[in-house]
Amino acid sequence: xxxxxLSDGLASSAPRTSRAPLLxxxxxxxxxxxxxxxxxxxxxxxxxxxxxxxxxxxTHSLGIAAFIIAAVALFGTVGADYLGSAGQALRKRxxxxxxxxxxxxxxxxxxxxxxWLPLPFFPPPQAIIEVYTDDLPKLLDSVFASIKLQLGGYLxxxxxxxxxxxxxxxxRAVGYWVHPVLRFIGPLPATAWLPIAFFTFPSSWSASxxxxxxxxxxxxxxxxxxxxxSVSNAYYDVARTLGAKPSFLVLKVAIPAALPHVFVxxxxxxxxxxxVLVVAEMIGVKAGLGWYLQWAQxxxxxxxMYAALIVMSLLCSGAITLLFAIRDRLLVWQKxxxxx
Amino acid sequence: MVxxxxxxxxxxxxxxxxxxxxxxxxxxxxxxxAELPVLSDVSISVEPGEFVALLGPSGCGKSTLLRLVAxxxxxxxxxxxxxxxxxxxxxxxxxxxxxxxxxxxxxxxWDNVALGLEAQGILKSQRHRVDDALDLVGLSxxxxxxxxxxxxxxxxxxxxxRALVNDPKILILxxxxxxxxxxxxxxxxxxxxxxxQRKGFTTLLVTHDAEEALVLAxxxxxxxxxxxxxxxxxxxxxxxxxxxxxxxxxxxxxxxLGLLGLDATW
Numbered sequence: 235x236x237x238x239x240l241s242d243g244l245a246s247s248a249p250r251t252s253r254a255p256l257l258x259x260x261x262x263x264x265x266x267x268x269x270x271x272x273x274x275x276x277x278x279x280x281x282x283x284x285x286x287x288x289x290x291x292x293t294h295s296l297g298i299a300a301f302i303i304a305a306v307a308l309f310g311t312v313g314a315d316y317l318g319s320a321g322q323a324l325r326k327r328x329x330x331x332x333x334x335x336x337x338x339x340x341x342x343x344x345x346x347x348x349x350w351l352p353l354p355f356f357p358p359p360q361a362i363i364e365v366y367t368d369d370l371p372k373l374l375d376s377v378f379a380s381i382k383l384q385l386g387g388y389l390x391x392x393x394x395x396x397x398x399x400x401x402x403x404x405x406r407a408v409g410y411w412v413h414p415v416l417r418f419i420g421p422l423p424a425t426a427w428l429p430i431a432f433f434t435f436p437s438s439w440s441a442s443x444x445x446x447x448x449x450x451x452x453x454x455x456x457x458x459x460x461x462x463x464s465v466s467n468a469y470y471d472v473a474r475t476l477g478a479k480p481s482f483l484v485l486k487v488a489i490p491a492a493l494p495h496v497f498v499x500x501x502x503x504x505x506x507x508x509x510v511l512v513v514a515e516m517i518g519v520k521a522g523l524g525w526y527l528q529w530a531q532x533x534x535x536x537x538x539m540y541a542a543l544i545v546m547s548l549l550c551s552g553a554i555t556l557l558f559a560i561r562d563r564l565l566v567w568q569k570x571x572x573x574x
Numbered sequence: 575m576v577x578x579x580x581x582x583x584x585x586x587x588x589x590x591x592x593x594x595x596x597x598x599x600x601x602x603x604x605x606x607x608a609e610l611p612v613l614s615d616v617s618i619s620v621e622p623g624e625f626v627a628l629l630g631p632s633g634c635g636k637s638t639l640l641r642l643v644a645x646x647x648x649x650x651x652x653x654x655x656x657x658x659x660x661x662x663x664x665x666x667x668x669x670x671x672x673x674x675x676x677x678x679x680x681x682x683x684w685d686n687v688a689l690g691l692e693a694q695g696i697l698k699s700q701r702h703r704v705d706d707a708l709d710l711v712g713l714s715x716x717x718x719x720x721x722x723x724x725x726x727x728x729x730x731x732x733x734x735x736r737a738l739v740n741d742p743k744i745l746i747l748x749x750x751x752x753x754x755x756x757x758x759x760x761x762x763x764x765x766x767x768x769x770x771q772r773k774g775f776t777t778l779l780v781t782h783d784a785e786e787a788l789v790l791a792x793x794x795x796x797x798x799x800x801x802x803x804x805x806x807x808x809x810x811x812x813x814x815x816x817x818x819x820x821x822x823x824x825x826x827x828x829x830x831l832g833l834l835g836l837d838a839t840w
Contacts, residue, residue, distance in 0.1 A: 466676075468672065468674065468676045469676060469678065471670070471676075472676050472678075472736075473689065475645075475646065475665075475666070475668065475670045476666055476690035476694075477666035477690060477693045482693050486692070487678070490680045493680070567679055567680045567720045567721075568680075
């Protein structure tokens with residue numbers, strides 16, 4: 235009985251605590267939004283107040299855009315209660331909006347307005363916007379070339395790595411022959427093959443595909459192999475007593491049990507294949523974001539370099555997010571809570 | 575519902591148990607080149623439909639004997655036969671329930687129970703058997719759950735359903751209740767007996783608990799220390815359901831504990 239009365243008391247006191255002064259609540263919920271809006275207004279003003287030290291065409295538009303973002307931040311957070319989940323999401327990100335606005339203001343002032351940072355090397359925000367608007371076709375071509383090369387190499391490498399890993403983990407004979415080769419070749423950075431690959435392969439594109447596949451394949455092979463090798467014998471015993479044939483043991487026991495390891499390998503392979511992609515594009519392939527970076531550096535077009543770096547970062551991060559989404563879907567059984 | 579249940583009973587008549595002959599079986603492990611004998615000249619003849627408990631000190635080789643019966647390992651000497659047929663490899667007519675449920679964590683409860691039928695390639699036409707097996711252990715409402723969401727007792731029930739769905743002729747139980755709490759254990763002991771009575775399969779149960787052996791089995795075989803030898807073969811002629819306080823069983827229990835060298839404690 236006493237526990238009941240205790241919990242009753244706690245429950246009834248809960249609404250009392252939430253009846254805090256209205257002003258405090260408003261500041262906690264919308265204050266950050268107001269701050270964000272101020273930060274972005276500051277950024278807009280910093281664009282328009284002073285004259286640019288250089289010749290950039292998007293300064294005015296950028297200032298206007300900053301005011302629009304400031305307005306969205308203000309009404310979005312203050313009126314979040316009427317905007318459903320979008321409003322709540324905006325409120326949650328409001329502190330980041332503040333930080334971003336402050337950062338952009340400082341950046342604008344330090345580069346375009348007073349040139350505290352040496353100029354061609356540190357372009358202002360409007361210079362990067364200019365790249366996105368004026369050099370879009372070339373940038374998009376580069377993006378597609380990079381995605382094509384990366385995707386082809388990665389899929390080939392991941393498939394071969396997965397099949398090799400399962401074979402080594404499953405068959406002693408395959409392990410005997412493949413394991414030494416793997417130990418000899420695997421740890422070599424794929425980029426070390428670059429000079430050889432570029433003159434043995436018919437095209438720089440096929441050479442790069444090979445290198446990306448190599449960089450992906452090694453970690454996928456090793457992790458798949460260790461995943462298959464570490465499957466508990468108890469699972470095989472259970473399946474065998476229930477009448478499982480060897481093919482069932484591989485496809486329905488070994489592979490699903492090894493899948494968490496496989497995804498670690500796929501993640502590691504993705505990281506090392508990005509490195510190979512950029513190097514290959516910088517050295518041999520005449521397309522792609524790596525090539526774009528190299529080209530921009532040759533022309534001392536530093537704004538183009540930053541613009542390409544930002545795109546590259548978004549692409550790599552997007553690829554990893556996609557991989558994780560696939561993993562979460564396939565390994566839903568592994569989590570504490572089931573969701574789909 | 576009642577009619578449907580009755581129909582299901584008629585559609586799947588109780589699988590009759592198989593006879594099991596263990597003839598002069600000896601087995602040894604190779605450990606770092608040295609041979610460690612675990613079973614020494616074991617001969618047991620089990621009638622169809624019998625419930626036999628194998629009792630012995632821990633590590634004496636009872637579980638090894640079960641692996642031989644299941645066909646997971648081959649004996650160094652001697653022969654094992656199921657209904658006069660030599661046991662050479664695992665077969666779904668002899669299904670094992672291990673001490674750990676060893677459910678496949680990546681499969682839902684339903685898919686775990688379906689494992690045997692799927693492995694034998696008959697799942698498509700026999701899906702109802704999976705539902706029936708889940709009904710039998712009372713876990714129909716957990717069909718979509720994943721193993722990590724189950725309690726220990728529920729997981730072991732799923733393991734039992736996964737075995738029973740194959741209509742085994744011999745059910746091999748390797749301390750299946752060993753890790754459960756005592757309340758769940760008592761409930762599941764009663765369930766095991768009623769399943770065995772309904773289905774009529776031959777049952778081999780390894781346990782280190784004399785009381786469990788006496789409540790469940792109609793024959794208790796006591797093993798010596800390693801290498802395991804048959805020390806005593808005791809018939810338990812009492813009707814089911816058995817009462818734990820039955821003086822006849824208490825007397826047998828004292829005898830068995832004496833055989834295991836524990837008479838000083840009683």
